[in-house]
């Protein structure tokens with residue numbers, strides 16, 4: 497959209513660009529009503545053919561010398577008819593480019609131009625309407641804002657970098673192949689490196705991928721929790737743990753194991769892509785148990801924990817084996833520490 501666009505639309509677009517929690521996707525909702533084409537970007541705005549011309553004719557876009565040209569800069573009118581012309585300083589010479597440009601011009605003829613300046617409409621359901629703050633406010637009131645964030649709590653049992661990683665996971669902000677492609681990063685493949693089967697989204701990589709399913713199956717066996725077959729996302733996993741009926745210490749231990757599992761699946765994926773290390777189920781299971789053991793032992797104050805016991809026991813017996821945090825700290829003579837450890841700050 498042209499940077500010179502002014503008034504209320506400029507504010508709306510800017511708020512959409514900077515918002516970290518896009519409950520309403522501003523760019524998808526704004527529909528341009530082209531008049532003279534003076535405020536609409538020819539290649540970059542979605543004004544004809546349901547998506548930007550850049551996406552429909554990528555080879556032509558590559559040859560365009562002025563990628564931010566307006567619609568108005570690419571047509572001329574003569575005796576009431578509109579003629580679209582190739583305005584780039586790079587001429588069209590190859591056969592396939594000429595064919596593409598002919599197809600592009602056919603599409604351009606379907607766009608209705610007008611005699612007035614371009615303006616924008618707000619897409620609300622199946623219809624487009626004049627934007628009003630009142631209508632948008634009514635719509636926002638019915639949206640439960642980022643429910644995932646409520647499921648995730650800052651845990652002092654988990655290292656800061658892993659807490660941050662989980663936060664990015666539930667917000668879909670880790671650089672999976674799907675996320676990189678959305679940001680137009682050129683990649684040799686969009687499929688999951690671990691299974692080579694489907695596009696690599698966050699939920700695929702960490703939950704539904706065959707490799708991840710194998711990991712979770714073994715981890716939940718160890719935790720002695722039944723995982724429902726319809727678990728398809730990280731948010732569902734978090735909900736599952738939140739709903740699991742057990743004591744508070746065991747639940748935090750299970751959350752810690754889950755964080756270690758997500759973290760290690762991500763590391764396994766990175767090691768495969770960047771270091772060409774083949775993933776091994778036995779290794780990742782062992783790493784998840786080792787990481788969660790060291791985090792619980794050193795960060796949660798369970799200094800008496802024993803590796804052999806941690807590795808072998810079912811986590812439903814966590815309290816029975818290791819007691820409550822308070823009792824262990826009382827044994828160690830530590831005071832004040834429990835208060836700090838029990839802080840459960842939300843993001």
Ligand SMILES: [Zn+2]
Nearest residue numbers: 688690691705
């Ligand atoms: Zn996969």
